[in-house]
Amino acid sequence: MTRTPTLAALAGAVALVACAHRPPHARYDRVVGLETFDAAWRIVHETHFDTTFNGVDWVALRDTLRPRAESARGPEALRSVIRAMLDRLGQSHFVLIPHELADTLDPAAGPPVRGTTGLDVRLIGEQLVVTQVEPGGAAARAGIRPGWVVVAAGRDSAAALLRRLRARPGPYRLETELWAAGRERLSPPLDSAVDVAFLDADDHPARVRLVSEPERSEPIKFGNLPTFFARFEHARLSLPDGGCAALIRFNGWLAPLMGRIDAAVDADRGCAGMVLDLRGNTGGLGAMIAGVAGHFLDRRDTLGVMRTRQTTLAFVANPRRVSPDARSVKPFAGPLALLIDEATASASEAFAAGMQTLGRARVFGRTSMGAALGATFDRLPNRDILYHAFGDFVAYRGHTLEGRGVTPDDTVSVSRADLLAGRDPVLDAALHWIAGRSHGAGR
Amino acid sequence: MTKLDRLALAVAVGIACPALLPAQAAPAAAPPSAQAVVARYIDAIGGRGAVEQLRSRWERGRAEVPAAGLTLSFEAYYASGRLFTRSEMSGFGVIRAGFDGQVAWSVNPATGPMLRDGVALRQVEQSADPLAVLHPDRYVAAMQTMEEGDFDGTRCYKVRITTPWHEDYYEFFERETGLLRGSIRSQVTPEGSYEVTSRVVEWRTVAGVRLPRVIRATMAGREIVTTVDSTEVRAIPDSVFALPPEIRALRPSS
Numbered sequence: 001m002t003r004t005p006t007l008a009a010l011a012g013a014v015a016l017v018a019c020a021h022r023p024p025h026a027r028y029d030r031v032v033g034l035e036t037f038d039a040a041w042r043i044v045h046e047t048h049f050d051t052t053f054n055g056v057d058w059v060a061l062r063d064t065l066r067p068r069a070e071s072a073r074g075p076e077a078l079r080s081v082i083r084a085m086l087d088r089l090g091q092s093h094f095v096l097i098p099h100e101l102a103d104t105l106d107p108a109a110g111p112p113v114r115g116t117t118g119l120d121v122r123l124i125g126e127q128l129v130v131t132q133v134e135p136g137g138a139a140a141r142a143g144i145r146p147g148w149v150v151v152a153a154g155r156d157s158a159a160a161l162l163r164r165l166r167a168r169p170g171p172y173r174l175e176t177e178l179w180a181a182g183r184e185r186l187s188p189p190l191d192s193a194v195d196v197a198f199l200d201a202d203d204h205p206a207r208v209r210l211v212s213e214p215e216r217s218e219p220i221k222f223g224n225l226p227t228f229f230a231r232f233e234h235a236r237l238s239l240p241d242g243g244c245a246a247l248i249r250f251n252g253w254l255a256p257l258m259g260r261i262d263a264a265v266d267a268d269r270g271c272a273g274m275v276l277d278l279r280g281n282t283g284g285l286g287a288m289i290a291g292v293a294g295h296f297l298d299r300r301d302t303l304g305v306m307r308t309r310q311t312t313l314a315f316v317a318n319p320r321r322v323s324p325d326a327r328s329v330k331p332f333a334g335p336l337a338l339l340i341d342e343a344t345a346s347a348s349e350a351f352a353a354g355m356q357t358l359g360r361a362r363v364f365g366r367t368s369m370g371a372a373l374g375a376t377f378d379r380l381p382n383r384d385i386l387y388h389a390f391g392d393f394v395a396y397r398g399h400t401l402e403g404r405g406v407t408p409d410d411t412v413s414v415s416r417a418d419l420l421a422g423r424d425p426v427l428d429a430a431l432h433w434i435a436g437r438s439h440g441a442g443r
Numbered sequence: 444m445t446k447l448d449r450l451a452l453a454v455a456v457g458i459a460c461p462a463l464l465p466a467q468a469a470p471a472a473a474p475p476s477a478q479a480v481v482a483r484y485i486d487a488i489g490g491r492g493a494v495e496q497l498r499s500r501w502e503r504g505r506a507e508v509p510a511a512g513l514t515l516s517f518e519a520y521y522a523s524g525r526l527f528t529r530s531e532m533s534g535f536g537v538i539r540a541g542f543d544g545q546v547a548w549s550v551n552p553a554t555g556p557m558l559r560d561g562v563a564l565r566q567v568e569q570s571a572d573p574l575a576v577l578h579p580d581r582y583v584a585a586m587q588t589m590e591e592g593d594f595d596g597t598r599c600y601k602v603r604i605t606t607p608w609h610e611d612y613y614e615f616f617e618r619e620t621g622l623l624r625g626s627i628r629s630q631v632t633p634e635g636s637y638e639v640t641s642r643v644v645e646w647r648t649v650a651g652v653r654l655p656r657v658i659r660a661t662m663a664g665r666e667i668v669t670t671v672d673s674t675e676v677r678a679i680p681d682s683v684f685a686l687p688p689e690i691r692a693l694r695p696s697s
Contacts, residue, residue, distance in 0.1 A: 326691070
């Protein structure tokens with residue numbers, strides 16, 4: 001199995017940074033290189049939650065690959081050996097992050113600047129379709145709209161990319177692999193350009209040169225991980241009966257966002273229902289799911305457990321019985337809808353699976369990524385970062401999510417026509433359900 | 444990244460004020476009794492009188508996870524069995540935790556305000572009490588010297604402590620100096636228990652009492668180095684230990 005570093009990084013909270021680095025030019029130290037290989041092997045050997053290593057003979061693999069690491073003539077050659085080793089596990093959350101990537105964009109060293117063209121895409125049918133265009137961003141100013149089809153990005157045609165991914169399947173479903181590959185190609189480093197061929201709303205060819213601009217979302221640097229750019233949105237939506245539903249959307253489970261989530265839930269306690277939009281949310285701090293779940297659970301319910309080599313840890317909801325301004329409140333008891341898709345991963349999947357199996361939320365959209373392992377990270381001797389899984393998330397009913405994901409209660413797909421018409425059928429389905437619950441069965 | 448959350452939490456309530464408990468004093472050949480080992484430990488850190496005088500202090504320091512590049516700065520206030528800590532980590536936020544003599548609590552940006560109960564409450568109470576080393580009956584129902592052996596490269600007496608709340612853990616006292624070298628103890632968190640192996644690698648003297656200055660702890664294969672950079676012996680206003688509004692609102696009486 002193969003796995004691009006990009007995709008695996010996306011599967012954790014590492015996210016969306018993979019192609020932004022250049023190989024270092026410093027002189028390569030082969031001794032340190034071999035130490036790095038040995039360290040990466042040892043860390044996985046000592047911490048992987050599964051002592052069978054997902055069926056891989058880990059010792060034999062080291063013996064096979066170590067001579068290649070020893071003879072590597074540069075950092076990229078070494079990295080390819082280590083990545084080959086990690087890829088053999090066929091699991092998410094095993095990523096080698098180059099140090100020049102991990103150590104840049106540090107908010108502490110000045111305003112971090114990452115490039116973006118302001119586009120998101122998904123596989124719809126056989127086409128790579130624009131699903132989101134950031135208002136005011138490079139793509140928006142170029143006139144690109146949701147529903148346009150990406151025919152090619154740079155020299156890569158979307159059709160050829162799709163064929164390649166089909167020919168060499170990765171550990172994830174095709175739609176997840178293409179989403180990650182498409183985003184990578186549409187997100188060149190800051191100030192660089194990518195020539196993109198589109199089909200517009202009328203299926204007319206359109207060629208646009210997009211220049212990557214500074215990312216406007218909030219930079220969050222956590223330890224040695226690459227800087228994550230956090231986004232948060234909150235809106236109060238109207239229901240047909242005149243009531244309201246809260247829509248809360250965030251792209252990562254990051255502690256600095258918690259205050260905004262708390263405030264959004266508190267502001268809309270009076271609404272009939274709430275929607276958490278986890279589409280494109282690739283995970284983050286697992287402990288946060290206990291805090292967010294507590295906004296919707298009035299008991300210390302267990303959402304699932306994390307099995308590590310040494311112990312089993314529970315994700316237990318912390319009922320949120322106090323508001324941000326220190327008033328006593330009850331957790332929100334109305335209908336809760338969760339929106340997921342193939343780019344929903346890790347902590348988002350653990351949250352969705354837990355809330356779904358507890359019967360506290362209804363899940364809408366498409367099956368999630370299936371990348372739900374607990375992970376941590378270590379600096380290696382050559383200063384690269386090894387992001388590695390140490391725990392397997394097991395949902396409330398005893399099934400693991402890795403490799404299979406969360407299956408929605410209501411599978412809802414988005415068509416190109418929906419996007420061109422400005423519709424979001426997944427959100428619409430959730431709001432329809434909330435409206436029905438607030439009218440009928442009540443809370 | 445879940446492990447990191449727990450590290451932060453652990454640092455906030457446990458490692459900044461490690462529950463390195465009683466210890467003892469020692470003869471040589473046959474392992475001495477646990478009571479003797481603890482008595483010797485009390486002498487080694489300055490004696491009962493000095494410990495009893497050190498009722499309140501303010502500490503500042505940091506806890507680092509070197510392999511992960513994480514640094515958590517903290518300040519901790521101790522007074523008469525009460526504790527308040529404020530910790531901060533880049534990319535995570537501010538964690539507050541405390542014990543006012545009855546209520547153990549934490550406010551963590553990842554999980555929200557939380558009350559501690561059960562074993563977690565007792566562990567916080569114990570770590571908050573500067574006199575814990577002198578009053579083992581409150582925290583120690585029984586103790587027994589298990590053996591003499593190596594711990595962290597030093598000959599130590601291994602003492603098993605059983606708490607009144609039926610928790611067992613181990614402490615290691617240096618045969619030569621009588622000082623506490625480290626401990627192995629399960630730290631209780633909302634998600635479950637972690638076995639933490641702590642090693643005191645450097646001591647400091649505060650008002651005649653020797654206290655750990657640098658502790659290396661290993662938890663789930665991860666090393667955390669806690670360093671106390673400064674200590675001031677001073678009166679701490681009661682207001683420091685007052686329950687914050689969000690915790691008061693959580694209490695049943697509110």
